[in-house]
Amino acid sequence: METTTIDEVQALEARHVLQTYKRSPVTFVRGQGVRLYDADGREYLDLLSGIGVASLGHAHPGLARAIADQAQTLIHTSNLFYHPLQGQLAERLARLSGLPRAFFCNSGTEAVEACLKFARRYWHARGEPRAEFIAFENSFHGRTFGALSVTSNEHYRAPFEPLVPGVRFVPVNDPKALLAAVSRSTAAIIAEPIQGEGGVRPLTPAFASAITEAASNTGALIIADEVQSGLGRTGYPFYAPVIGLHPDLISIGKALGGGVAVGAALVSQKVADTIAFGDHGSTYGGNLLACRAALCFLDELDTGGLLGRVALVGDHLERGLRAMAARHPLIKEVRGAGLIWGLELTRDAAPVIQQGLARGVIVNRTAETVVRLLPPLVITEPEIDEALGRLDVAFGAVGADE
Numbered sequence: 001m002e003t004t005t006i007d008e009v010q011a012l013e014a015r016h017v018l019q020t021y022k023r024s025p026v027t028f029v030r031g032q033g034v035r036l037y038d039a040d041g042r043e044y045l046d047l048l049s050g051i052g053v054a055s056l057g058h059a060h061p062g063l064a065r066a067i068a069d070q071a072q073t074l075i076h077t078s079n080l081f082y083h084p085l086q087g088q089l090a091e092r093l094a095r096l097s098g099l100p101r102a103f104f105c106n107s108g109t110e111a112v113e114a115c116l117k118f119a120r121r122y123w124h125a126r127g128e129p130r131a132e133f134i135a136f137e138n139s140f141h142g143r144t145f146g147a148l149s150v151t152s153n154e155h156y157r158a159p160f161e162p163l164v165p166g167v168r169f170v171p172v173n174d175p176k177a178l179l180a181a182v183s184r185s186t187a188a189i190i191a192e193p194i195q196g197e198g199g200v201r202p203l204t205p206a207f208a209s210a211i212t213e214a215a216s217n218t219g220a221l222i223i224a225d226e227v228q229s230g231l232g233r234t235g236y237p238f239y240a241p242v243i244g245l246h247p248d249l250i251s252i253g254k255a256l257g258g259g260v261a262v263g264a265a266l267v268s269q270k271v272a273d274t275i276a277f278g279d280h281g282s283t284y285g286g287n288l289l290a291c292r293a294a295l296c297f298l299d300e301l302d303t304g305g306l307l308g309r310v311a312l313v314g315d316h317l318e319r320g321l322r323a324m325a326a327r328h329p330l331i332k333e334v335r336g337a338g339l340i341w342g343l344e345l346t347r348d349a350a351p352v353i354q355q356g357l358a359r360g361v362i363v364n365r366t367a368e369t370v371v372r373l374l375p376p377l378v379i380t381e382p383e384i385d386e387a388l389g390r391l392d393v394a395f396g397a398v399g400a401d402e
Protein backbone atom coordinates (compact mmCIF):
# COMPACT_ATOMS: atom_id res chain seq x y z
CA MET A 1 0.00 0.00 0.00
CA GLU A 2 1.27 3.47 -0.88
CA THR A 3 2.10 5.53 2.20
CA THR A 4 0.60 8.99 2.32
CA THR A 5 0.49 11.74 4.93
CA ILE A 6 -2.65 12.42 6.92
CA ASP A 7 -3.07 15.70 5.03
CA GLU A 8 -2.91 13.84 1.73
CA VAL A 9 -5.47 11.29 2.92
CA GLN A 10 -7.85 14.03 3.93
CA ALA A 11 -7.28 16.16 0.82
CA LEU A 12 -7.87 13.18 -1.48
CA GLU A 13 -11.13 12.33 0.28
CA ALA A 14 -12.22 15.96 0.17
CA ARG A 15 -11.84 15.88 -3.62
CA HIS A 16 -13.29 12.48 -4.41
CA VAL A 17 -15.34 10.94 -1.60
CA LEU A 18 -18.96 12.03 -1.45
CA GLN A 19 -19.14 14.24 1.59
CA THR A 20 -21.80 12.43 3.62
CA TYR A 21 -19.63 11.97 6.74
CA LYS A 22 -18.18 14.66 8.99
CA ARG A 23 -15.15 12.68 10.15
CA SER A 24 -13.00 13.37 13.19
CA PRO A 25 -9.51 14.37 12.02
CA VAL A 26 -7.83 11.05 12.83
CA THR A 27 -6.49 8.45 10.38
CA PHE A 28 -6.35 4.96 11.85
CA VAL A 29 -3.93 2.53 10.31
CA ARG A 30 -3.78 -0.43 12.68
CA GLY A 31 -5.56 -2.10 15.58
CA GLN A 32 -4.86 -4.69 18.25
CA GLY A 33 -7.58 -5.88 20.62
CA VAL A 34 -9.31 -2.81 22.06
CA ARG A 35 -6.53 -0.51 20.86
CA LEU A 36 -6.31 1.50 17.66
CA TYR A 37 -3.23 3.30 16.32
CA ASP A 38 -3.24 6.38 14.12
CA ALA A 39 -0.86 7.31 11.33
CA ASP A 40 1.42 9.11 13.82
CA GLY A 41 1.65 5.97 15.97
CA ARG A 42 -0.63 7.38 18.72
CA GLU A 43 -2.56 4.74 20.63
CA TYR A 44 -6.29 4.97 21.47
CA LEU A 45 -8.57 2.79 23.57
CA ASP A 46 -11.57 2.00 21.42
CA LEU A 47 -14.84 2.16 23.40
CA LEU A 48 -16.88 2.27 20.20
CA SER A 49 -15.65 -0.68 18.09
CA GLY A 50 -16.61 0.95 14.79
CA ILE A 51 -20.17 1.54 16.09
CA GLY A 52 -20.64 -1.90 17.60
CA VAL A 53 -19.05 -3.89 14.79
CA ALA A 54 -15.54 -4.96 15.89
CA SER A 55 -17.10 -7.31 18.43
CA LEU A 56 -13.93 -9.39 18.84
CA GLY A 57 -11.69 -6.33 18.92
CA HIS A 58 -9.20 -5.46 16.22
CA ALA A 59 -6.93 -7.95 14.46
CA HIS A 60 -8.42 -10.88 16.42
CA PRO A 61 -6.08 -13.78 15.60
CA GLY A 62 -8.84 -16.42 15.26
CA LEU A 63 -11.01 -14.20 13.05
CA ALA A 64 -8.01 -13.12 10.97
CA ARG A 65 -7.03 -16.77 10.44
CA ALA A 66 -10.57 -17.79 9.52
CA ILE A 67 -10.97 -14.95 7.01
CA ALA A 68 -7.54 -15.55 5.46
CA ASP A 69 -8.19 -19.29 5.18
CA GLN A 70 -11.61 -18.70 3.60
CA ALA A 71 -10.19 -16.10 1.19
CA GLN A 72 -7.64 -18.65 0.03
CA THR A 73 -10.34 -21.30 -0.39
CA LEU A 74 -13.48 -19.63 -1.79
CA ILE A 75 -15.00 -16.20 -1.09
CA HIS A 76 -18.18 -15.99 -3.13
CA THR A 77 -20.35 -18.07 -5.40
CA SER A 78 -23.76 -16.27 -5.23
CA ASN A 79 -27.08 -17.59 -4.00
CA LEU A 80 -27.63 -19.49 -7.24
CA PHE A 81 -25.75 -22.39 -5.63
CA TYR A 82 -25.30 -24.10 -2.29
CA HIS A 83 -22.21 -23.76 -0.13
CA PRO A 84 -21.49 -25.51 3.16
CA LEU A 85 -21.57 -22.53 5.56
CA GLN A 86 -24.90 -20.71 5.17
CA GLY A 87 -27.00 -23.51 6.63
CA GLN A 88 -24.58 -23.92 9.54
CA LEU A 89 -24.80 -20.22 10.34
CA ALA A 90 -28.59 -20.21 10.04
CA GLU A 91 -28.79 -23.20 12.40
CA ARG A 92 -26.59 -21.47 14.99
CA LEU A 93 -28.67 -18.29 14.80
CA ALA A 94 -31.87 -20.32 15.11
CA ARG A 95 -30.57 -21.90 18.31
CA LEU A 96 -29.66 -18.50 19.75
CA SER A 97 -32.85 -16.68 18.75
CA GLY A 98 -35.56 -19.34 18.74
CA LEU A 99 -36.51 -18.21 15.21
CA PRO A 100 -35.93 -21.13 12.86
CA ARG A 101 -35.03 -19.41 9.58
CA ALA A 102 -32.56 -16.80 8.38
CA PHE A 103 -32.28 -14.59 5.32
CA PHE A 104 -28.75 -13.25 4.85
CA CYS A 105 -27.82 -9.79 3.65
CA ASN A 106 -24.92 -7.38 4.11
CA SER A 107 -25.90 -4.68 6.58
CA GLY A 108 -28.30 -3.63 9.28
CA THR A 109 -30.48 -1.55 7.01
CA GLU A 110 -30.87 -4.48 4.61
CA ALA A 111 -31.85 -6.72 7.51
CA VAL A 112 -34.57 -4.24 8.50
CA GLU A 113 -35.63 -3.87 4.87
CA ALA A 114 -36.02 -7.66 4.65
CA CYS A 115 -38.08 -7.78 7.87
CA LEU A 116 -40.42 -5.06 6.60
CA LYS A 117 -40.86 -6.82 3.27
CA PHE A 118 -41.46 -10.20 4.92
CA ALA A 119 -44.12 -8.62 7.16
CA ARG A 120 -45.90 -7.20 4.11
CA ARG A 121 -45.50 -10.56 2.34
CA TYR A 122 -47.07 -12.38 5.29
CA TRP A 123 -50.23 -10.28 5.13
CA HIS A 124 -50.36 -10.46 1.34
CA ALA A 125 -50.22 -14.25 1.51
CA ARG A 126 -53.06 -14.28 4.03
CA GLY A 127 -55.24 -12.37 1.55
CA GLU A 128 -55.48 -9.46 3.97
CA PRO A 129 -52.91 -6.97 2.67
CA ARG A 130 -51.89 -4.74 5.56
CA ALA A 131 -49.70 -1.76 4.73
CA GLU A 132 -49.18 0.00 8.07
CA PHE A 133 -46.15 -0.11 10.32
CA ILE A 134 -45.95 1.21 13.85
CA ALA A 135 -42.55 2.60 14.79
CA PHE A 136 -41.31 4.71 17.71
CA GLU A 137 -40.08 8.21 18.34
CA ASN A 138 -36.26 8.33 18.56
CA SER A 139 -36.04 5.18 16.43
CA PHE A 140 -33.21 4.47 14.02
CA HIS A 141 -33.41 1.55 11.61
CA GLY A 142 -31.15 2.55 8.72
CA ARG A 143 -30.89 4.64 5.57
CA THR A 144 -32.50 2.67 2.75
CA PHE A 145 -36.05 3.72 1.89
CA GLY A 146 -37.94 1.15 3.95
CA ALA A 147 -35.69 1.39 6.99
CA LEU A 148 -35.61 5.19 6.71
CA SER A 149 -39.40 5.23 6.57
CA VAL A 150 -39.56 3.69 10.08
CA THR A 151 -36.73 5.96 11.35
CA SER A 152 -38.14 8.95 13.20
CA ASN A 153 -35.37 11.57 12.83
CA GLU A 154 -36.72 14.35 10.56
CA HIS A 155 -33.23 15.44 9.63
CA TYR A 156 -32.59 12.05 8.02
CA ARG A 157 -36.06 11.78 6.45
CA ALA A 158 -37.05 15.18 5.10
CA PRO A 159 -34.67 15.47 2.10
CA PHE A 160 -35.84 12.11 0.75
CA GLU A 161 -39.60 12.28 1.06
CA PRO A 162 -41.99 10.87 0.04
CA LEU A 163 -41.00 7.73 1.97
CA VAL A 164 -42.89 4.45 2.30
CA PRO A 165 -46.43 5.45 3.31
CA GLY A 166 -48.40 4.07 6.24
CA VAL A 167 -45.87 4.50 9.07
CA ARG A 168 -47.05 5.90 12.41
CA PHE A 169 -44.62 6.97 15.10
CA VAL A 170 -45.69 6.45 18.70
CA PRO A 171 -43.98 7.91 21.79
CA VAL A 172 -41.66 5.33 23.24
CA ASN A 173 -42.49 3.73 26.60
CA ASP A 174 -46.08 5.01 26.39
CA PRO A 175 -48.26 1.86 26.52
CA LYS A 176 -51.57 3.76 26.14
CA ALA A 177 -50.45 5.57 22.99
CA LEU A 178 -49.25 2.29 21.53
CA LEU A 179 -52.47 0.42 22.27
CA ALA A 180 -54.44 3.25 20.68
CA ALA A 181 -52.27 3.26 17.52
CA VAL A 182 -52.14 -0.45 16.68
CA SER A 183 -55.10 -1.74 14.71
CA ARG A 184 -56.14 -4.50 12.34
CA SER A 185 -54.47 -2.47 9.57
CA THR A 186 -51.06 -2.79 11.26
CA ALA A 187 -48.73 -5.17 9.41
CA ALA A 188 -46.02 -4.97 12.08
CA ILE A 189 -44.69 -3.08 15.05
CA ILE A 190 -40.95 -2.44 14.76
CA ALA A 191 -38.96 -1.80 17.93
CA GLU A 192 -35.34 -1.56 19.00
CA PRO A 193 -35.24 -3.26 22.42
CA ILE A 194 -32.65 -0.62 23.28
CA GLN A 195 -32.85 2.45 21.09
CA GLY A 196 -29.23 2.91 20.11
CA GLU A 197 -28.82 5.95 17.85
CA GLY A 198 -31.78 7.51 19.68
CA GLY A 199 -29.60 7.81 22.80
CA VAL A 200 -29.29 4.32 24.36
CA ARG A 201 -32.85 4.14 25.68
CA PRO A 202 -34.02 0.67 26.77
CA LEU A 203 -37.71 -0.12 26.30
CA THR A 204 -39.42 -0.73 29.63
CA PRO A 205 -40.86 -4.20 30.33
CA ALA A 206 -44.28 -2.51 30.72
CA PHE A 207 -43.97 -1.12 27.20
CA ALA A 208 -42.80 -4.48 25.88
CA SER A 209 -45.87 -6.09 27.40
CA ALA A 210 -48.07 -3.45 25.73
CA ILE A 211 -46.43 -4.33 22.39
CA THR A 212 -47.22 -8.00 23.03
CA GLU A 213 -50.81 -7.16 23.98
CA ALA A 214 -51.33 -4.90 20.94
CA ALA A 215 -49.91 -7.57 18.64
CA SER A 216 -52.03 -10.35 20.08
CA ASN A 217 -55.19 -8.19 19.93
CA THR A 218 -54.71 -7.36 16.25
CA GLY A 219 -52.45 -10.04 14.76
CA ALA A 220 -49.77 -7.42 13.99
CA LEU A 221 -46.31 -8.96 13.71
CA ILE A 222 -43.48 -7.87 16.01
CA ILE A 223 -40.11 -6.97 14.49
CA ALA A 224 -37.24 -6.55 16.97
CA ASP A 225 -34.39 -4.58 15.48
CA GLU A 226 -31.40 -6.02 17.34
CA VAL A 227 -28.79 -4.69 14.91
CA GLN A 228 -27.18 -2.77 17.76
CA SER A 229 -28.50 -4.49 20.90
CA GLY A 230 -28.20 -8.09 19.73
CA LEU A 231 -25.54 -10.82 19.61
CA GLY A 232 -24.10 -10.51 23.09
CA ARG A 233 -23.89 -6.73 23.33
CA THR A 234 -26.06 -6.69 26.46
CA GLY A 235 -24.71 -9.92 27.96
CA TYR A 236 -27.60 -11.84 26.36
CA PRO A 237 -27.87 -13.26 22.85
CA PHE A 238 -30.79 -10.90 22.24
CA TYR A 239 -32.29 -8.19 24.41
CA ALA A 240 -35.95 -8.58 23.29
CA PRO A 241 -36.67 -11.61 25.53
CA VAL A 242 -34.95 -9.90 28.46
CA ILE A 243 -37.71 -7.28 28.47
CA GLY A 244 -40.39 -9.88 27.71
CA LEU A 245 -40.70 -9.36 23.97
CA HIS A 246 -41.05 -12.37 21.66
CA PRO A 247 -40.69 -11.15 18.09
CA ASP A 248 -41.77 -12.81 14.86
CA LEU A 249 -38.79 -11.27 13.07
CA ILE A 250 -35.38 -10.06 14.26
CA SER A 251 -32.92 -7.94 12.30
CA ILE A 252 -29.21 -8.33 13.06
CA GLY A 253 -25.96 -6.98 11.66
CA LYS A 254 -23.01 -5.08 13.16
CA ALA A 255 -21.33 -7.52 15.61
CA LEU A 256 -22.14 -10.63 13.56
CA GLY A 257 -19.16 -10.49 11.19
CA GLY A 258 -16.73 -8.85 13.60
CA GLY A 259 -16.04 -6.30 10.83
CA VAL A 260 -16.94 -8.35 7.77
CA ALA A 261 -20.20 -6.98 6.33
CA VAL A 262 -23.03 -9.38 7.12
CA GLY A 263 -26.61 -8.98 8.30
CA ALA A 264 -29.61 -11.22 8.62
CA ALA A 265 -33.35 -11.25 9.08
CA LEU A 266 -34.35 -14.05 11.47
CA VAL A 267 -37.84 -15.28 10.77
CA SER A 268 -40.51 -17.32 12.57
CA GLN A 269 -41.96 -20.39 10.88
CA LYS A 270 -45.39 -18.78 10.46
CA VAL A 271 -43.84 -15.90 8.49
CA ALA A 272 -41.41 -18.18 6.65
CA ASP A 273 -44.37 -20.28 5.45
CA THR A 274 -45.61 -17.28 3.43
CA ILE A 275 -42.31 -16.65 1.60
CA ALA A 276 -41.86 -18.12 -1.87
CA PHE A 277 -38.85 -18.54 -4.17
CA GLY A 278 -37.83 -15.21 -5.68
CA ASP A 279 -39.59 -13.04 -3.11
CA HIS A 280 -36.34 -11.47 -1.95
CA GLY A 281 -32.65 -11.83 -2.67
CA SER A 282 -29.13 -10.48 -2.51
CA THR A 283 -26.09 -11.14 -4.71
CA TYR A 284 -23.61 -11.07 -1.82
CA GLY A 285 -25.87 -12.06 1.09
CA GLY A 286 -24.45 -14.91 3.14
CA ASN A 287 -21.42 -15.63 0.97
CA LEU A 288 -18.69 -17.94 2.23
CA LEU A 289 -16.45 -15.18 3.58
CA ALA A 290 -19.28 -13.51 5.50
CA CYS A 291 -20.57 -16.81 6.91
CA ARG A 292 -17.09 -17.95 7.93
CA ALA A 293 -16.51 -14.69 9.82
CA ALA A 294 -19.93 -14.92 11.48
CA LEU A 295 -19.37 -18.57 12.48
CA CYS A 296 -16.04 -17.57 14.02
CA PHE A 297 -17.76 -14.78 15.98
CA LEU A 298 -20.49 -17.15 17.22
CA ASP A 299 -17.86 -19.71 18.25
CA GLU A 300 -16.28 -17.07 20.47
CA LEU A 301 -19.65 -15.85 21.73
CA ASP A 302 -21.05 -19.14 22.96
CA THR A 303 -18.49 -21.93 23.02
CA GLY A 304 -15.65 -19.44 23.70
CA GLY A 305 -17.48 -18.07 26.75
CA LEU A 306 -17.64 -14.46 25.57
CA LEU A 307 -21.33 -14.10 26.39
CA GLY A 308 -20.77 -14.88 30.07
CA ARG A 309 -17.83 -12.51 30.23
CA VAL A 310 -19.85 -9.58 28.81
CA ALA A 311 -22.20 -9.75 31.79
CA LEU A 312 -19.26 -9.57 34.22
CA VAL A 313 -17.26 -6.83 32.53
CA GLY A 314 -20.52 -5.03 31.80
CA ASP A 315 -21.22 -4.78 35.54
CA HIS A 316 -17.72 -3.43 36.03
CA LEU A 317 -18.25 -0.83 33.29
CA GLU A 318 -21.59 0.21 34.76
CA ARG A 319 -20.05 0.72 38.21
CA GLY A 320 -17.26 2.81 36.68
CA LEU A 321 -19.70 4.94 34.70
CA ARG A 322 -21.95 5.55 37.70
CA ALA A 323 -18.93 6.59 39.77
CA MET A 324 -17.90 8.94 36.97
CA ALA A 325 -21.41 10.41 36.81
CA ALA A 326 -21.21 11.11 40.55
CA ARG A 327 -17.99 13.10 39.97
CA HIS A 328 -19.18 15.13 36.97
CA PRO A 329 -22.41 17.12 37.32
CA LEU A 330 -22.68 17.43 33.52
CA ILE A 331 -23.64 13.71 33.42
CA LYS A 332 -27.41 13.64 34.04
CA GLU A 333 -28.21 9.98 33.53
CA VAL A 334 -26.49 6.65 32.84
CA ARG A 335 -28.49 4.19 30.69
CA GLY A 336 -27.75 0.83 29.16
CA ALA A 337 -26.93 -2.82 29.81
CA GLY A 338 -23.90 -5.07 29.40
CA LEU A 339 -21.54 -3.28 27.03
CA ILE A 340 -23.92 -0.69 25.55
CA TRP A 341 -24.10 2.53 27.57
CA GLY A 342 -25.21 6.09 27.10
CA LEU A 343 -24.30 9.03 29.30
CA GLU A 344 -26.98 11.70 28.98
CA LEU A 345 -25.37 15.11 29.47
CA THR A 346 -26.76 18.48 30.42
CA ARG A 347 -25.21 19.84 27.19
CA ASP A 348 -24.04 18.94 23.69
CA ALA A 349 -21.77 15.87 23.89
CA ALA A 350 -19.39 16.92 21.07
CA PRO A 351 -16.68 18.51 23.27
CA VAL A 352 -16.45 15.34 25.38
CA ILE A 353 -15.88 13.28 22.24
CA GLN A 354 -13.14 15.69 21.07
CA GLN A 355 -11.49 15.82 24.49
CA GLY A 356 -11.64 12.04 24.69
CA LEU A 357 -9.97 11.67 21.31
CA ALA A 358 -7.22 14.08 22.36
CA ARG A 359 -6.63 11.87 25.42
CA GLY A 360 -6.69 8.58 23.54
CA VAL A 361 -10.19 7.24 24.16
CA ILE A 362 -12.83 6.75 21.48
CA VAL A 363 -16.53 7.21 22.24
CA ASN A 364 -19.19 8.89 20.15
CA ARG A 365 -22.04 11.35 20.36
CA THR A 366 -25.56 10.34 19.60
CA ALA A 367 -28.88 12.15 19.97
CA GLU A 368 -26.79 15.34 20.48
CA THR A 369 -26.48 15.13 24.26
CA VAL A 370 -25.51 11.48 24.71
CA VAL A 371 -21.99 10.01 24.94
CA ARG A 372 -22.30 6.43 23.70
CA LEU A 373 -20.05 3.50 24.55
CA LEU A 374 -20.06 0.26 22.53
CA PRO A 375 -16.69 -1.32 23.34
CA PRO A 376 -15.49 -4.57 21.78
CA LEU A 377 -17.08 -7.51 23.62
CA VAL A 378 -13.58 -8.80 24.46
CA ILE A 379 -12.68 -5.78 26.60
CA THR A 380 -11.22 -6.65 30.03
CA GLU A 381 -11.69 -4.97 33.42
CA PRO A 382 -8.19 -3.39 33.45
CA GLU A 383 -8.79 -2.03 29.93
CA ILE A 384 -12.11 -0.58 31.08
CA ASP A 385 -10.38 1.11 34.04
CA GLU A 386 -7.70 2.55 31.79
CA ALA A 387 -10.24 3.84 29.25
CA LEU A 388 -12.52 5.32 31.92
CA GLY A 389 -9.47 7.04 33.45
CA ARG A 390 -8.93 8.82 30.12
CA LEU A 391 -12.64 9.60 29.74
CA ASP A 392 -12.71 11.01 33.27
CA VAL A 393 -9.95 13.47 32.34
CA ALA A 394 -11.91 14.42 29.21
CA PHE A 395 -15.04 15.08 31.30
CA GLY A 396 -12.92 17.11 33.74
CA ALA A 397 -11.62 19.27 30.88
CA VAL A 398 -15.12 19.90 29.49
CA GLY A 399 -16.55 20.55 32.96
CA ALA A 400 -13.76 23.05 33.72
CA ASP A 401 -14.63 24.97 30.55
CA GLU A 402 -18.28 25.52 31.55
Ligand SMILES: Cc1ncc(COP(=O)(O)O)c(C=O)c1O
Nearest residue numbers: 107108109140141142196227228
Ligand atom coordinates in the same frame (compact mmCIF):
# COMPACT_ATOMS: atom_id res chain seq x y z
C1 LIG B 1 -30.90 -0.51 15.49
C2 LIG B 1 -30.25 -0.30 14.15
N1 LIG B 1 -30.86 -0.77 13.06
C3 LIG B 1 -30.31 -0.63 11.84
C4 LIG B 1 -29.11 0.03 11.67
C5 LIG B 1 -28.52 0.19 10.30
O1 LIG B 1 -27.40 -0.60 10.17
P1 LIG B 1 -26.35 -0.37 8.96
O2 LIG B 1 -25.69 0.94 9.21
O3 LIG B 1 -25.44 -1.56 9.05
O4 LIG B 1 -27.14 -0.36 7.70
C6 LIG B 1 -28.46 0.55 12.79
C7 LIG B 1 -27.18 1.28 12.63
O5 LIG B 1 -26.73 1.98 13.49
C8 LIG B 1 -29.04 0.38 14.07
O6 LIG B 1 -28.47 0.85 15.17
